[in-house]
Amino acid sequence: MPDIEYIRAEIERMRIQVHRQRGEIRQLQRAGISTTSADALLDRMLNNIDGLCAERDRLKKEALAEVRRLAPREGWRYHHVQAIIVAIDQYAEAALGNREFFLNKPYGVGGGSKDNIP
Secondary structure (H helix, E strand, O other): OOOHHHHHHHHHHHHHHHHHHHHHHHHHHHHOOOOHHHHHHHHHHHHHHHHHHHHHHHHHHHHHHHHHHHHHHHOOOHHHHHHHHHHHHHHHHHOOOOHHHHOOOOOOOOOOHHHHOO
């Protein structure tokens, strides 16, 4: 099963192909050549992108549900968990990122003592 990063890359790659295909269709139209088969190909490409977007959204929902399920088991307090869930929901609107980033991380502010070497 492909992961979300693969699906995102595939969506981006296919969007570039759609852009190129539209350019080729315009060239064919200017030349007076029938674009029926090119239009059909473009429709298939757009349907594939729609399917990949649906799969990406499904994976996002599963990842967020997993974080919500795991967070209380990590020993976090209720209010911390709620704040993290809100932050993840807001962040997920733009991009999911790595959900493991939010789990099992040591707390700390600023750099460590190794970072302050003159």
